Structures are given as C-alpha cells and as structure tokens.
Amino acid sequence: MLAAGAVLVALLLGSPPRAAPPPALTTVAEALADALGPPAEDRRRLALAVESRAPALAGPLEAALEGALARRGWAVQPARPGDRDPEGAARAAGQDLLLRVQGGLVPGRREIALVGEAIPTWPSFFLQARPAARAAPPRVVQARAEADPETQLLGREGRPAGAPFAVVRKLGRVPGRVLALAVGDVPPAGLTLALALPDAIVLLGPGGVPLARRELDLATLAPMRDPAATIAVGDFGAGRIAFQQAGAARGEVLALRAGRLEPAGALDAAPLCASSRARLFGAFAPGEGVLQDGLSTVPTPPAPRSRRTLYGAAAAPGGGPIAFGVLGTDLRLDLLGPDLGPAAPPLEGIGTGFALADLDGDGVAEVVASSPQPSGGERIRILAPRAPTPLLFESPPVAGAILAGAAGDLTGDGLDDAVLAAVVREPDGSLATDLLLVTADPREER
Amino acid sequence: MRARLLAAGLALLAGSARAGVRPAWGGELRVGLPAAPHLADPARAVDPADLFLVRAVHAPLLEIDAHGALAPGLLAEVPAPEEGGRVFRLRLRPGLRFSDGAPLGAPEVAASLCRLLARDPPSPHAWVALAILGAEEVVAGRNAIPAGLQVLSATELVVTLALPLPDFPWALASLPASPVSPAGAGAGPFALVAQDPRGARLVANALHPGGRAYADGLLLSAADPRGAARALAAGTLDLVLRPEAAGPAPVATAALLATVAAVNGPRLGPGAEAVRRALSALDRGELARLFARGPAEPLLTLAPAALLPAAPPAPAAAGAPAPPGPARLVLLVPAGAGEARAAAERIQVKLFDRGLRAAVSAEEPPRFAARLAAGDYDVALVPVPVLALRPALAAAEIALATRGPGAARQALAELGVAPPAELPARLDALARALDLVPLLATGERASAGPALQGLRPLPDGGLDPGDLWLLRGGQR
Numbered sequence: 001m002l003a004a005g006a007v008l009v010a011l012l013l014g015s016p017p018r019a020a021p022p023p024a025l026t027t028v029a030e031a032l033a034d035a036l037g038p039p040a041e042d043r044r045r046l047a048l049a050v051e052s053r054a055p056a057l058a059g060p061l062e063a064a065l066e067g068a069l070a071r072r073g074w075a076v077q078p079a080r081p082g083d084r085d086p087e088g089a090a091r092a093a094g095q096d097l098l099l100r101v102q103g104g105l106v107p108g109r110r111e112i113a114l115v116g117e118a119i120p121t122w123p124s125f126f127l128q129a130r131p132a133a134r135a136a137p138p139r140v141v142q143a144r145a146e147a148d149p150e151t152q153l154l155g156r157e158g159r160p161a162g163a164p165f166a167v168v169r170k171l172g173r174v175p176g177r178v179l180a181l182a183v184g185d186v187p188p189a190g191l192t193l194a195l196a197l198p199d200a201i202v203l204l205g206p207g208g209v210p211l212a213r214r215e216l217d218l219a220t221l222a223p224m225r226d227p228a229a230t231i232a233v234g235d236f237g238a239g240r241i242a243f244q245q246a247g248a249a250r251g252e253v254l255a256l257r258a259g260r261l262e263p264a265g266a267l268d269a270a271p272l273c274a275s276s277r278a279r280l281f282g283a284f285a286p287g288e289g290v291l292q293d294g295l296s297t298v299p300t301p302p303a304p305r306s307r308r309t310l311y312g313a314a315a316a317p318g319g320g321p322i323a324f325g326v327l328g329t330d331l332r333l334d335l336l337g338p339d340l341g342p343a344a345p346p347l348e349g350i351g352t353g354f355a356l357a358d359l360d361g362d363g364v365a366e367v368v369a370s371s372p373q374p375s376g377g378e379r380i381r382i383l384a385p386r387a388p389t390p391l392l393f394e395s396p397p398v399a400g401a402i403l404a405g406a407a408g409d410l411t412g413d414g415l416d417d418a419v420l421a422a423v424v425r426e427p428d429g430s431l432a433t434d435l436l437l438v439t440a441d442p443r444e445e446r
Numbered sequence: 447m448r449a450r451l452l453a454a455g456l457a458l459l460a461g462s463a464r465a466g467v468r469p470a471w472g473g474e475l476r477v478g479l480p481a482a483p484h485l486a487d488p489a490r491a492v493d494p495a496d497l498f499l500v501r502a503v504h505a506p507l508l509e510i511d512a513h514g515a516l517a518p519g520l521l522a523e524v525p526a527p528e529e530g531g532r533v534f535r536l537r538l539r540p541g542l543r544f545s546d547g548a549p550l551g552a553p554e555v556a557a558s559l560c561r562l563l564a565r566d567p568p569s570p571h572a573w574v575a576l577a578i579l580g581a582e583e584v585v586a587g588r589n590a591i592p593a594g595l596q597v598l599s600a601t602e603l604v605v606t607l608a609l610p611l612p613d614f615p616w617a618l619a620s621l622p623a624s625p626v627s628p629a630g631a632g633a634g635p636f637a638l639v640a641q642d643p644r645g646a647r648l649v650a651n652a653l654h655p656g657g658r659a660y661a662d663g664l665l666l667s668a669a670d671p672r673g674a675a676r677a678l679a680a681g682t683l684d685l686v687l688r689p690e691a692a693g694p695a696p697v698a699t700a701a702l703l704a705t706v707a708a709v710n711g712p713r714l715g716p717g718a719e720a721v722r723r724a725l726s727a728l729d730r731g732e733l734a735r736l737f738a739r740g741p742a743e744p745l746l747t748l749a750p751a752a753l754l755p756a757a758p759p760a761p762a763a764a765g766a767p768a769p770p771g772p773a774r775l776v777l778l779v780p781a782g783a784g785e786a787r788a789a790a791e792r793i794q795v796k797l798f799d800r801g802l803r804a805a806v807s808a809e810e811p812p813r814f815a816a817r818l819a820a821g822d823y824d825v826a827l828v829p830v831p832v833l834a835l836r837p838a839l840a841a842a843e844i845a846l847a848t849r850g851p852g853a854a855r856q857a858l859a860e861l862g863v864a865p866p867a868e869l870p871a872r873l874d875a876l877a878r879a880l881d882l883v884p885l886l887a888t889g890e891r892a893s894a895g896p897a898l899q900g901l902r903p904l905p906d907g908g909l910d911p912g913d914l915w916l917l918r919g920g921q922r
Contacts (some may be wrong), residue, residue: 225657225912226469247657287658288471309919311468329470329919352468374467374899374917401466423466429513 024112024151028103029064031143032114036099038072043096043122049079049086052103053443057154061103061114069099090121097121105147105155107443109206110191110412112151116141152414156361157442165393166359166382167444171410171419171435172208176200177227178421178433180312183408184233184274186240186256191408193419193435194241196229201243201254201261206410208435214254214261221247228289230282230312234274236299239264242271246289251299269301273324273406275315278338280324285309290329295340316356316365317407317416322385323365325356331372335385344385351378353402357416359440366392368418368438370402378402380420380438400424400434411441469900473920475661475911478669478677478686481782482645486638488624489561489569492831493782493811494703494890495666497621498687502648502664502911503545504624504632505655507536507555508615510835510905516615520550520625520633520655522601524615531612531863538601544627545637545651552603556595558625559605560584563592571622571833573842573854577862579608585851609855611862613836620833620906635659635912644668650912660900660915678895684916685901686893687909689740689784693893698741700907701889702750702832704840705786707793708848709881710823718881720771721825724800725883728793734886737788741891745884747873748844748857749837754873755866771802775824778807780814785888786827793827793885819850827885835906837869838862841876849880856880 039046046069050062066076077095079086090098098119106113119138147155159165180196186203189211193204199218203211228246236242239255244267251267269281270291282291283301291310294302311327322343324336333350337343351370358365359382367383367390378401382393400422410417417439426432437444483499485491491500508524511517516524520542525534542550562575563584575581579594594606607614617623624632631637636648636659645667650659669677674692677683686692687699707725711718730744743751751757775797777790790806797804804825809817818826830847832840838861846854857876864872877884892909894901897917903909 223655223657225660228468285471287652289469290471309471311470329472330921331467331918351466353466370466372467375896378466403466403468 024145024148025060025064025154026068028112028114028143028145029061029068031145032065032101032116032141033068033072035141035143036069036072036116036118039074039096044073044075045077045094045096046074047077047079047086047090047093047095047098047121049083049098049100050103051101052155054104054155054157056156057103057151060154061101065099065101087119087121090119091123095121105152105412106144107411107441110147110152110409111144112147112155113144114142147412147414149414152412156413156415159440159442163442166438166440168380168395168398169437169439169444171437172204173424174202174204174433174435175430176433177423177431178404178435179227179229180231180243180404181406181419181421181435182231182233182241182273183317183406183410183419184240186233189256191410192233193406194231194233194243195421195433196231196243196245198227198229201231201241203241203256203261204435212256212259212261216245220249221245222287223247224287224289226289228284230270230272230291232271232274232279234279236267236271236274236279237265242267242274244270244284246284267299269296269299271299272313273315275317275319275323277319278315278323280313280315282310282313293328295324295326297340311352312404314354314356314405314407316358317409318358320358320363320365322356325354325367327352327354333367333369335367347383347385347390351402353405353420353422355405355407355418355420357407357418357438359416359418359438361415365416368405368407368420370405370420378422380436382438398422398436402436410437411439411444413441413443415440417441467899467917469660469915470917470919471658471660471915472662473916474663474665475685475898475914475916475920476665476667476683477911478674478683478688478692479666480668480688480784482643482668483666484641484643486632486641486646487630488622488626488632489558489564489571490567491621492570494687494831495668497831497908498911499638499646499666500621500624500632501908502634502636502666503638504621504626504634506619506621506624508619510619514835514905516619519619520555521618525618527612527614531610531614532607534605534607534614536603536605536618539655540601542633542655543653544625544631544633545653546627546629546631547653548627548629548631550625550627550633551600552597553600554625554627556591556597556603559595559623560591561626562622569622570847571620571843572851573839573846573858574617574620574623574834576842576846576851576854577607577609577611577614577617577858579606581608582851582855609859609862611838611858613838613862616834616836617839619835620839621908622833635910636664654912656912659912661911661920664911674893678893681895684895684898685914687890688893689738689888689890691891691893693895696891696893697901697903698891699889699903699909700750700752700905701741701743701887702752702907703785703888704745704750704830704832704844705789705885705888706745706748706828706830706844706848707883707885708818708823708826708828709883710821710825711881713821714772714775714824716769717772719769720800721775721797721802722881722883724771724797724802725793725825725885727800728796728885730884730886733789733792734888737792738785738886738888739788740785740888742785742886742888745887747870747884748877748882749840749869749873750832750887753832753835753837753840754870756870771800772824774803774805776805776807778809778814778817778823778826780811780829781808782811783827783829785886786829789885790827818848831907832887833906837873838864841873844882845876845880848882853880
C-alpha cells in the first residue's frame, strides 16, 4: 500500500527529483559543454554515454552534463547503462551525435578531468549503402576543474577484490639524508612536501618536482653527534613552513615567495607537526637530537613531564579521534586525541619513520610505521590502533632505513596518503633518500 | 660540521639492509675489556684497555673520516704542509673546553705535545713529537720546550720540524697527540669520574666538540673470555672488546697491534745471526693463523700491510750457512700480552727445531720496558700498538718501542719523504738496521649485545665510545 502511494506521488510530481550536483561537477560539465559548443545545423539530438572507473561518479556526472548540454540547446538522451554498442544504439535511435565521456580524478592532483569523444551518428544521404559509416570525423573535447571534497568522494575508486589494503610506490629520490618531512598546502604552490635535510630545507611538488631550496647556516648550531630536525606545514602566521634543527636556539618560519623560501618569523618551540586543525610544539633535549617529553599546542616551550625522551610526533591531516601520535625513544607510540588526552591504547614497537593517515577514509587515522628492529630489513606496516587485529598491511622488504614520515593527500583522491623517507647509500658512497608513497588509492595499484 | 654530518649518516647505514631506528640518547654502556683500564693519560697508555679509556676521555686534534682521510677534529682544518713538509700551521676551533671546564687552546696543545717528550718517565708515544725542531733537547732534559713549537695566539700555533715529514698531520690524528688539561682531563666524549682496580666509570661530556655522547655513562671493566661471553648473553655487558669472540657476529677491528722480535746482537755475539735466520724463517702466516686469538695477519715489514701502498717483499732467503747459535737464549715477553706470549711459545718450538734452545720469560710491563731499555735480554717480543696510519710513523713507533728515540728519528728521516714505491724496501732495510724481525699484527673483536648500536670500528683499530648507543635509550 505504501509502495503504491510512493509511486502515485512520483507520478504526480514527475520524475524523482535529483540532488543538485556538486559545484566541481557542475563546473567541469559546463566546461566540457563549452568545449563541445551548441548544436549546429539543427542537429540537436545527442546521446550521452558517461563512463568512469569510480562507479559513484558516473551518475552525478551524467546529470551535470545533461543539464549543461541542455542549457546549450542539446536534446540529451542518456545512454542505457551497460550498453555495449552505444554508437549503434544512438544511430538506431535516430540521435545526431553521441558524446562518450570518460571522467575521473587526476592522480596526484585535486582535479577532475573529462575527456569526451563527439561521434556523429546522423544518417548521411551519401552513405546510405554503409549505414555504420560516420557522416563526419569525430572530435575530442576535454575539460578539467579543481575537485572539491564531494567530487573526490564520488571519484574514489573501489578497491578490487583481493587487493592489498595499500601499496607502496617510490615517489622519487633526493640527494642527502632527509631528517624530517611534512606535507601540506604552501601557497602559491599548493600541496607540497617540505623536507628538512641536515643543511637545507627543500620544497617538492607532490610529484617530487623540486620547487625551492634554502641552505641553512650550520655555524650557529651547537655540536650534535647526529643531526636531527622537526618540520611542519600549517598555519604559522606569516609563513606555512616551520622547522627547527637540533642544536638551534629557536625554530624558524619560512614562506614561499616568488619561488624562494624566505624567513617569515621565529618560534620559541620546535614545531613537531600540524594538521588542518591543530599544531603541536615541543623542545629538543639539550645537546641531543631527541625531544623532551612535553607537548604544547601553542609555540611556547613545554615543560618536560618526565625524563622520557621522544623521537617525534605526527598529526592526522584531517584530525579525527586519533589526532596525534607521539613516539618515544622507547619505541612506544602514544595515540592522542585533539585535547592531547589518550585516544587509543599505545602501540609498542614502532620504528622512527612513522605517520598518521586516514588511508581508508573511515574517519580514524591509521598508523603507518617502519620497523623497530635495526638488525633486520626494513618493512612498512599499517596498523589500525582501535581494531582488534591492528595489522592491516605489511610491505615486502624495503631498501634503506626509514627515518621520517608524514601524511597528506598526495594522490588527489580525497583520502590521506603517507610518505616515508628511506635513507639509502648511493653507489659512490653518498647518502640519498627515497620518498615512498603509501596509499590505499586503488589507482596506484594499476 | 659537514664531515661530522656525513659520518653520522654513514654510521647510520653501517651494515647491510639495516632498518631505520634513529639513535637514542641515554643509558649506561657496560663494556668488558681484556683488563681493567688503569691509565687515562694519552701520553702513557699502550694496553688495549687503556687505549679504549683514552679514546673515551680524550679527543684527537684531527679525525679520520669514513673514507680513511684526515678530517678536522679539535683543529678547525687539516694543516697543509709548508716549506717542503717542515712547517705546519695548526688552527684550533674557537671556544673549545676540556671536560673539566678548562679552556683548550693553542698553549694547551703545545703543552701536551711537550709532555710526549718528557724525560722522566719517557712517553712510549714520543714518536708523535720527535720530528719537531729541538725535540732532542727536550728528550735529553736540556730544554723544556722544543724550539719548533711556537704559539701565535689562543687558537693558533706553528710547528716547525727538524726534517721534512708531510705525514705529520697523521701523527696529530693519533690518540697520543690529544690535548690534556692541567688537571688531566680530556676533551673526549666522556669524563672519568671514578676508577679503581676493577674498572672505571665515566659520564658523558656535555662540552665535547663533536656533540654529547649518546650514552649517559660508560662502565669499563675487565672480563675474561668465558665471563665475557656469559655476561653478554645474560645482558650484563653491552659490549665486549677482546681478541676472542664473546658473542654471535663479532666485528673485527683492524689488525694494528704489531708484535716484533728485537734481537740483541751485542749480547748474543756471533750466535745472533743464527737466531735472526731462525726468526726470519718463521712461517708468519701460520703464526697469525694458528696462534693468534684475535684477527691477525703476518707482519712482513715494520708497518702493517694495511698501511702500505704495495705488498712488502718476501723475507730474504738465507745466504751462507750461519755460525752456530747460542747454547741457550731467553725470549723475553711482557706479562699480560697474550699474543706475544703465544707467539713466543711457538717460536720456542721452531727455534728448538733449528737446534736453538730457548726459554720464555714474562716480565711485568715496567720491568720489561726497563730491561729492554737496558739491553738486558737475548730476544724480546715487543707488542706495539700502531696508532698512526702512515708507514713512516708506524715504523717510528716500532723503532721507539724497541730501540729508543734515536732509532725513531732514524725511521722518520729515512721514510718521511720516501716515494711510495720505495717504502717496502726501505722499511725492510730499516728492520735489518735495527735488528728487528716483524712477526704478526693482531686486532680485536667487538661482540655486541642486542641493544647496542653504532658499532663502527675506526680505521685506526679503535671504537669511538661516543658513537655507541643503546636501543630504547638504554631502558632495560
């Protein structure tokens, strides 16, 4: 009875109402419609076939395109889903044009891209003997737009059955030993990787392309047996990049101006990490490359709470119930909430290269960690701290020694990825660092 | 600073396929040695245990980097030879202090070099400073300071040598050249706080110019082979440094403890030639392979093979029949020198095979040194730790230890500017001139417990205790 009533309401109101497509989809659909242009010679019947590897994206994208094309005078007929021969179907239905559109998120960029193939399907008087022949050559149209979070959500591809939770891929190699790294937006470059080397701060684009480098003055540092540094990308006032070297009196803030990293301020505390919602500060133990057991959300040196020392801290880029991870030199990782209170039981045996990243988009950050055993080979593990069986993934052996990590959306799918820095030795004996992307983005598995 | 950063990075990757755990500071490092160290004075120490203590307490003027090249240490730069290798300008890093807070400048460096030339008691490491102009006057007690030492400022001094020696900076990189404060403190990674016959306790020196040591403290004690292995397995020692392995996968140090036989020609008279020939005919490879407890290699000339640019010549074949040897002779060895004792017992057998009856006599080190200096021996087996990684300096060390300052100066004069291709022949000639028969060179094995990290033998056969660290900051 209820179902019959629902059908009646639908009949009275016409077709079921469709939600307004997200702005990014509207933008890219309008851009593709502009690229196609209005109908010519009164050939306005258009069959629209939209395909995407992300199943959730095809429907809303088709709706956005249908509206954009209709506004330009096209009479749009969406193709039947699963039609193996949309061109033949369009021809049989008497359509003038078939627009076959492939859409998806651009790997490594927060963009949605559409590529359309406009295929003439109107019957040609001169080609009556060959009904499948095209009256005119097809043409390609394409458009891009910045992807908003809703579009990233729709554009996310499902993980194939039996696929591992994540994949590890080398992003690139940088000369020297990376001591610390951070991921975040640095205007005007956008998403960047900020690397702290013993003698320089280096900024890379998400694909590993060098953007800027600033040499550091080592003469002002107190002697240090092993160099160490902290670095974070976030809101630090006049600049977005903050770092401190072990042995330095203060932290520094840098801003990217005209392709150069320039000083933009100083900090009284070491910037440990930052997310979209919070920053975390600490202090190096005097004469040591490790930190005192004290944390602060404001840039003032926190008082040490105990004699325990820390390797570093990581922030979940999007916050969440597990907002921070703090690793002690005892290799115990404390998982903290936004208020710095315990958010999950601590994890024992975490290596010094680690990150917090919500890889699967469930709203709770996973721990991406290196091996805690110096005598064995390096492996990357992904742990879900609140799960009954935390181990989600363990990589095959990885070359080098992973000493630093950070997280951010580097694949552009709207979910966090992790980047780990593995120090390796070059054939000439010098040191270099492999940057390893750890991601659950299924596009990286292909 | 950059060299230090590179060294730290390379140390991090020492060994293959090492996973990444950054060093942690903290904890007390417990080290077992062949004997309890009793000398922390770089001008006096010669035993392996004492040299380990010296390396913990003192800092050399120059360091040797991971590639085996000289690198700045307390000196801000590696001094370049001037005037044909006779003059060196030493510039210290500003603001240096000993662990006791005393300033460390050019006057302290000059004073420390002078200490090496002191007459009473003589330093076994006078070879470091013997080439300095006027050193003979100081050794003879006629002067307190050699004329070739000139302090220019708080951080700069000029050293003028009596003979050309381009490798002089390598002497400055050796442990004996480390400066010592007036109160006896050093500038090394640790400071000595307590010492007794059982061992020594040290704490990290916050003023160390290379940065604070990883460990908060260092506890050095004597450990016999079995006890060391048991302690390492039980976790009551973190590191054992002995000739024998005390645990799985020990790391061998460079074989730079040279053992040479000094033949007392005047005392043995015509019979000395038979003894020389018998010693020269020894299979030194067999001696190293079968009778040394630690890593060892034959010593074919007056410098370990690792220091030579080319293989030394094979021992000369015997010529005309030698006159009969002495009816009896005594092989003198220092008590406690295990490798020398083992070699002496093997040599005893070999001499008997050639018709020479020999007895082995062990003397406590001071008495051994006195008898050696007085010529009161037939054949002495002298262990000499080679601390400078250049053939001329190594030969000078051995010459000083066996034949005194004059022989050491002779070695420096004859080898200081020798072309590399001529070095093996000249070393051989010097050995014959000094009536020395090189026998073998030995090293040690470093056996580490599971928590110990940063184990990286230095090119000179030592370990920098400041670089050693404990996993989890030493939390047991």
